[in-house]
Amino acid sequence: MKYALYPGCTVLGRGRNYELAARAVAKELGIEFVDLDDFECCGFPIKSVHYETFLLMAARNLLAAEEKELDICTLCSACTGSLTEINKHLIEHFDEKTRIVALLKKHGIDYRMSKNIKVKHFTKILYDDIGIEEIRQLIKKRFINLNVAAHYGCHYLKPTNIYDNPEDPENPYSLDELIRVTGANPKNYPEKVRCCGAGLLAISEDVAYLVARPKLKNLSGNATDAMVLMCPFCSVMFDDNQRKMEQKFGEQYNLPVLYYPQLLGLALGLDEKLLGLRMNRVSTRALLEKLSKL
Amino acid sequence: MPLKMNELSPKFKYEVSQEPGGKNIKVCFACGICTASCPIREIDQRYNPRKIIRMVLLGMKDRILKNDFIWFCSSCYACTERCPQGVRFTDVMNAIKNLAVKEGYIPPAFIQQIDILKQFGRLYEIDDFDNNKRATFGLPKVAKAKGLTKRIMEMTGLDKIISRKNEEKSETQVGNLGFKI
Numbered sequence: 001m002k003y004a005l006y007p008g009c010t011v012l013g014r015g016r017n018y019e020l021a022a023r024a025v026a027k028e029l030g031i032e033f034v035d036l037d038d039f040e041c042c043g044f045p046i047k048s049v050h051y052e053t054f055l056l057m058a059a060r061n062l063l064a065a066e067e068k069e070l071d072i073c074t075l076c077s078a079c080t081g082s083l084t085e086i087n088k089h090l091i092e093h094f095d096e097k098t099r100i101v102a103l104l105k106k107h108g109i110d111y112r113m114s115k116n117i118k119v120k121h122f123t124k125i126l127y128d129d130i131g132i133e134e135i136r137q138l139i140k141k142r143f144i145n146l147n148v149a150a151h152y153g154c155h156y157l158k159p160t161n162i163y164d165n166p167e168d169p170e171n172p173y174s175l176d177e178l179i180r181v182t183g184a185n186p187k188n189y190p191e192k193v194r195c196c197g198a199g200l201l202a203i204s205e206d207v208a209y210l211v212a213r214p215k216l217k218n219l220s221g222n223a224t225d226a227m228v229l230m231c232p233f234c235s236v237m238f239d240d241n242q243r244k245m246e247q248k249f250g251e252q253y254n255l256p257v258l259y260y261p262q263l264l265g266l267a268l269g270l271d272e273k274l275l276g277l278r279m280n281r282v283s284t285r286a287l288l289e290k291l292s293k294l
Numbered sequence: 295m296p297l298k299m300n301e302l303s304p305k306f307k308y309e310v311s312q313e314p315g316g317k318n319i320k321v322c323f324a325c326g327i328c329t330a331s332c333p334i335r336e337i338d339q340r341y342n343p344r345k346i347i348r349m350v351l352l353g354m355k356d357r358i359l360k361n362d363f364i365w366f367c368s369s370c371y372a373c374t375e376r377c378p379q380g381v382r383f384t385d386v387m388n389a390i391k392n393l394a395v396k397e398g399y400i401p402p403a404f405i406q407q408i409d410i411l412k413q414f415g416r417l418y419e420i421d422d423f424d425n426n427k428r429a430t431f432g433l434p435k436v437a438k439a440k441g442l443t444k445r446i447m448e449m450t451g452l453d454k455i456i457s458r459k460n461e462e463k464s465e466t467q468v469g470n471l472g473f474k475i
Contacts (some may be wrong), residue, residue: 012436013418020431037437040415046452048391051314051455057443107449109442151398158371158386169375170440173367179329195370202403203365211368214405235448 001129003073003120006083007031009041010083010232011075015242017276018232021245021261022122024274028138028265029130033073035170038064043086058086059100062119063111071118073125077231083157085162087119095257102152118164121156123230123260127174128165136180141268142183143294148263149187149219150175151229151238160249169193179228180262182267183294187224198237209245212237216245220253226287227257233257239281256280256287266291304345310350316389318381322347328373328383331383334366339402343373343383350390365401368392395455408456412447415439439459 006035011019026033043057062083065072075082090097101113120128126135138174152172160166170193176186197211219227229235239257246253257280265275277284310316328343329335336344340363349358358364367387374384394400410417420436428435447453 005427009417011414012420016431017430018432019433021314023433038440038442040439040443041411041417045404045411045417048367048388048393049389049404049408050450050452050455051392053447053452055314056446058441060446103379104446107445111446153376154370154372159374168370195368195372197333197368199368199370199380200334200366202407203401207338207366211333213391272442 001030001125002032002034002041002070002256003125003126004036004063006039006042006061006072006074006079006119008076008079010078013033014171014236015075015232015259017221017262018075018235018259019030020276021272022278023267023268025205025261025268026122027049028268028270029126029135031125031130032066036064036068036070037254042076042082043111044078044082054082055086055089055106056100059090060095060104060109060111062087062090062117063101063104063153066114066117067111069114069117071120074119074121075230076233077121077153078233080119081159081162081204083119085159087117088162091171091249113118116285120231122180123156123175124265126260127178132181135178141267141291141294143291144183145294146182146184146291147187147223147225148179148191149156149189149194149224149227150179150217151227151234152193153231153234155228156225156230156248157193162273163222173226175230175260177269178264182263183238184225184263187219187222189219189222191218196231196234198233201241201289208237209241209248212241214246216242216253216255217249217251219257220251224255225290226263226284227255228260230260242282244259254282256282256284258287259283276278297352297354299412302400303352303355305384306353306355306358307351309355310386313389313392315385316381318379319347319350319386319389321379322351322381323379324348325378327338327376327378329375331372332367334404335371338363338366343387347381347383347386355375356392359397359399364390364394400455401430405456408447408452412444412453412456415443 013036039061043054047054157169157172191214200208237251260273310319326344332343368385371384374382425435
């Protein structure tokens, strides 16, 4: 299994723990990542400002992978959404694809068209392509009695019409199943599919924090050992900004926030240093201690 | 403020429906499930999807495009998934915001992001310090962006919209977030 790894801006800038854990887990599971020098921003931040620029930015990254005949593995859910949407658009509208290839070429950005590629989020590769049963065979530690809340985020699930094999966005299951295979209990909780609010951080921090608050507030008082997620934007919201929100609202959450590959990596018996668990903003020390005793 | 017929732009709904993502706005039958599903509306009543659709259909162009609240969509797609008419309101919002930018209204945060993307190709600069740090963890070096994003912005004219804005800084501010270019 070979993919071009598309880390995206936020993982490179703020999610080194995620990148480390994803690469370590991929290696363990026999997924090969190729790094492409041509990858730049997926275009997501520009979509609401200037659609044609967004379209060309996404298309150019896709064409860079197509030229190398590689499918793309994404880590960020927003990148997944942008690249999947435009990939589908170009596959369904070949005239649009040739227009873009010609336009880019005219401006000195020359890519050779090859066969259509796929874009897949790393979590989806684990669930769909590796599969729960295969992962189960490789689990070395089972975290019985660990309560973990899955946070799916929005773009991993929605809009459903762009994804092959979409889950019910009101009642998703892949991340819960991936948590269960580590032996942990995936929690059912009312705010499970609620947006993290990070999309609004640049526009209004106050509103963004208020969107994020109910999730942290209700989970922290409710026998939850950790939140597990798979999007660096969501992590910026719940991990990086958790302390700020505690101060702002006068509340205590103290909820460790892990990227899914960090949890899976521990269950696969990988050293925590390989998984960047000391880089998480909310301390994972107490959690790791608990895990070592399970 | 009551509606005044002479201040309306009856063709506004066609402008929105011709933008990418906007084409389904006219099939809305005003059930309001978008508003009921919206996590932002729950927090801040100024952002109300059903109200925005009605205002567009009535032609209240100025009051929509100049207003800060159109930038409050978090693009979570909750409304899009639940809409019984397939309006795809998240995409409609992008169409509306694209029109706002064409009319010269864009929040400063987006201008900063575009400047950064133009310069570094990514939202964060990865410099030698970062790459040295990455090497200590065994992570591969991140190549310096080749300026491909910058070239695309020059091709589409986005960089001109932004540099025009930079020349006329702090003029004709509209609301708290929106700026007239």
